[in-house]
Amino acid sequence: MISGTPKYDTAATPEPVIALESVSKWFGNVVALSDISFSIGSGVTGLLGPNGAGKTTLLRLMSGLSYPSEGKVRLLGKDPRQDYAVYSRIGIMSEHESAYEFMTGRQYVSLAAKLKNVAHQEGHIKRSIETVDMVFAQDRKIATYSRGMRQRIRLAASLVGQPDLLLLDEPLNGADPKQRISFHETIRELASAGCSIIISSHILEEVEEVCDNVLLIINGKLAAEGDYHAIRAALDDRPYRIRIVCSEPRLMGSQLAKMPDIDSIEFEADEASCIVLSSNVGVLQSALPYIAQNHHIRLNRVEPIDDSLESVFEYLVDN
Amino acid sequence: MDQVFTTIYALSIRQITGIWRMLIMFGLLALTEGLTIWITVIDDATGIVELIIPSTIMPLICLIIATPLFSDEIEERTLANLTLAPIPRWKIVFPKIMAAVSVGGVPLAVTTFAATITALSGNGLNISGGSILTALSASITILIGVICYSSLFAFAGTLTTRAVIIGLVYIFAWESALAALLPGLRYLSISKFNISIMRWIEDPNLFQSATLEVPGHIYALIASIAVVAITVPLSIWRLRNMDVQ
Numbered sequence: 001m002i003s004g005t006p007k008y009d010t011a012a013t014p015e016p017v018i019a020l021e022s023v024s025k026w027f028g029n030v031v032a033l034s035d036i037s038f039s040i041g042s043g044v045t046g047l048l049g050p051n052g053a054g055k056t057t058l059l060r061l062m063s064g065l066s067y068p069s070e071g072k073v074r075l076l077g078k079d080p081r082q083d084y085a086v087y088s089r090i091g092i093m094s095e096h097e098s099a100y101e102f103m104t105g106r107q108y109v110s111l112a113a114k115l116k117n118v119a120h121q122e123g124h125i126k127r128s129i130e131t132v133d134m135v136f137a138q139d140r141k142i143a144t145y146s147r148g149m150r151q152r153i154r155l156a157a158s159l160v161g162q163p164d165l166l167l168l169d170e171p172l173n174g175a176d177p178k179q180r181i182s183f184h185e186t187i188r189e190l191a192s193a194g195c196s197i198i199i200s201s202h203i204l205e206e207v208e209e210v211c212d213n214v215l216l217i218i219n220g221k222l223a224a225e226g227d228y229h230a231i232r233a234a235l236d237d238r239p240y241r242i243r244i245v246c247s248e249p250r251l252m253g254s255q256l257a258k259m260p261d262i263d264s265i266e267f268e269a270d271e272a273s274c275i276v277l278s279s280n281v282g283v284l285q286s287a288l289p290y291i292a293q294n295h296h297i298r299l300n301r302v303e304p305i306d307d308s309l310e311s312v313f314e315y316l317v318d319n
Numbered sequence: 320m321d322q323v324f325t326t327i328y329a330l331s332i333r334q335i336t337g338i339w340r341m342l343i344m345f346g347l348l349a350l351t352e353g354l355t356i357w358i359t360v361i362d363d364a365t366g367i368v369e370l371i372i373p374s375t376i377m378p379l380i381c382l383i384i385a386t387p388l389f390s391d392e393i394e395e396r397t398l399a400n401l402t403l404a405p406i407p408r409w410k411i412v413f414p415k416i417m418a419a420v421s422v423g424g425v426p427l428a429v430t431t432f433a434a435t436i437t438a439l440s441g442n443g444l445n446i447s448g449g450s451i452l453t454a455l456s457a458s459i460t461i462l463i464g465v466i467c468y469s470s471l472f473a474f475a476g477t478l479t480t481r482a483v484i485i486g487l488v489y490i491f492a493w494e495s496a497l498a499a500l501l502p503g504l505r506y507l508s509i510s511k512f513n514i515s516i517m518r519w520i521e522d523p524n525l526f527q528s529a530t531l532e533v534p535g536h537i538y539a540l541i542a543s544i545a546v547v548a549i550t551v552p553l554s555i556w557r558l559r560n561m562d563v564q
Contacts, residue, residue, distance in 0.1 A: 063403065066562040084404075084406060087403055087405035090403075099397070114322055
């Protein structure tokens, strides 16, 4: 249970929590981020994109770990590379940062509290460790922790001092299902206490659980931003390509062609399957067994072809 | 003292006092004292205090103690724990260099003190107030050198994770081999600055073994201060401007 409230209620101010203005970042000839501008208010925001899209680079720029090659980054109205005091109001858990292996979990959280010069440190340390459910292992060396435990103790360190803003890069890497549920609860509680949270992830469903808004990053560009549910609705309208492997693909295709929600049907060269493009997968799923039964067609396999996150993002960008 | 300062100081002490580093450091110090005792029995060992310690033992110890201050943090991806805290960069650099000076400088100063006493006793001098003062002066001079080398190697550690290799090249190629071929390099050598300062604050008659040419003591003092005054701000600047992993 999260107790206490952030020192600074980000929901109560019109000032954007994070603002990026024409930010680009390149490494030699490689452009990692290109001309990204947005501002984020309070609430939970998901930074979503396929692996290699530039999420981590963007989060590193937001947190001040890296300089933009061009443009401006403002955290709570301050430039984190110039005004270090802003870090007293921010908790950051970057993907690649490591904890000190020779410390115990408690010592590591205590270090974060001391570096932040948090008042009443013992209480904050205890509460942070309890929040991530690591009390049982707090006196063990971090070197002995599993990947999920390391993530949790790093999350505890970022929570210390009740930050106004949390930046979390792939926080659920290595977490098991129970830890995921616990993490989602923690995020909701922190958000309801007034903490603004940015979570980066390449898993759509992970973001769906907790985020009000999303930023979609593809190939280093901001592809879409806005309310998660609006974007999800756009996703639901997306036509899906389904491969149907069966004994009579042409007969199956002719029957499916009579359905209103089928956009196109292609037959593959092996004469053992057909590819159906449909904007209503639910209806297709219900109809397939009946068609197969009525026409004595043996269904061998039904599989989505392009359900990868990349194709989902491409669809959203195109639309 | 400031809580952040003491926290980073204590953290740095813990980081640089790994078992292998301590074994190498105390091995080098034991070798120095052992060599001094052995040579004192058969000959004049003051050259160890005046030459071997400042030009070889001190830079090597500073190298193994000061380069990991930042290079290990960068390599192990722990530096972000410090740079994402609400603290000015000088409060990261200063306690780290102080930690290196404490861990490397104190044992070096003690060893220098013991080696000086040993060497001077071998010259037919009893352990007197004069020789203790000489040993104390030698130790303080070595501490000045430790501050210079620690600042330099700490800065090297902010530039590359291969700072130890660069430091070894600097010690053995620049300060030894090249300096022997090009006498002008004594004006760009921390160990020569240190030897010059040592000769200046000691009784010159006590250290007669060295024939090495060194810069004048005023130049050496100013140059030593300049090394610290340049490399410490450079480390702070580097921390401000680097992309932290």
